[in-house]
Amino acid sequence: MKTLIVYSSLTGNTRQVAEAVHEVFGLAADLFPVEQAPTGEGYDLVAVGFWVDRGTADKKAQEYLAGLRNKQVALFATLGAYPDSEHAAQSMNNAAALLDESNQLTGTFICQGKVDPRLIEQFKKLPEGHPHGLNAERLARHQEAAKHPDSVDLAKAKAVFSEIKGKLQGITV
Ligand SMILES: Cc1cc2nc3c(=O)[nH]c(=O)nc-3n(C[C@H](O)[C@H](O)[C@H](O)COP(=O)(O)O)c2cc1C
Structure with missing residues (x-):
């Protein structure tokens, strides 16, 4: 399974989560900041990380998300609000809504930053x-x-992405 991890990060919080996610997939995955990221072409899973900007994905992540087609997509994010808040859920929903319908959302993770x-x-x-x-x-x-993100957040991110990896390995090779 080929995985692409793309992250948008201004002050490093989301990059830290991206690096934890990368560890889950190991050598089979490519990690890029959004400014240098390739399209999802040739990848089975595209994991996109963003920082929450006014209740949705930041601008650079928005543009990347809107360009994805026919992909399994997983989203991760960091934000200032509490991760179990309505604002966090809404911000993730707003980002997910940017995805074209040809994609499939396989999982999400959000933590404070x-x-x-x-x-x-x-x-x-x-x-x-x-x-x-x-x-x-x-x-x-x-x-x-x-x-945040602290070691517990990073461990949670890894657990979520291990589950996504397990789920997708059943349907892609
Ligand atoms: C301009 C700006 C807007 C932000 N808007 C929100 C917001 O709407 N909700 C929120 O919970 N956090 C908001 N934040 C906080 C960031 O999402 C949070 O600190 C994040 O972890 C930054 O990630 P980064 O270090 O990867 O850039 C905002 C931060 C900035 C700089």
């Missing part, structure tokens, strides 16, 4: 009541995000 401290500094300047203004709850979320 530290938010760029420069962005948090900007949030601190926002007036009270602004949706991104910092209150105790949001500050706690940023502090938690700052610890």
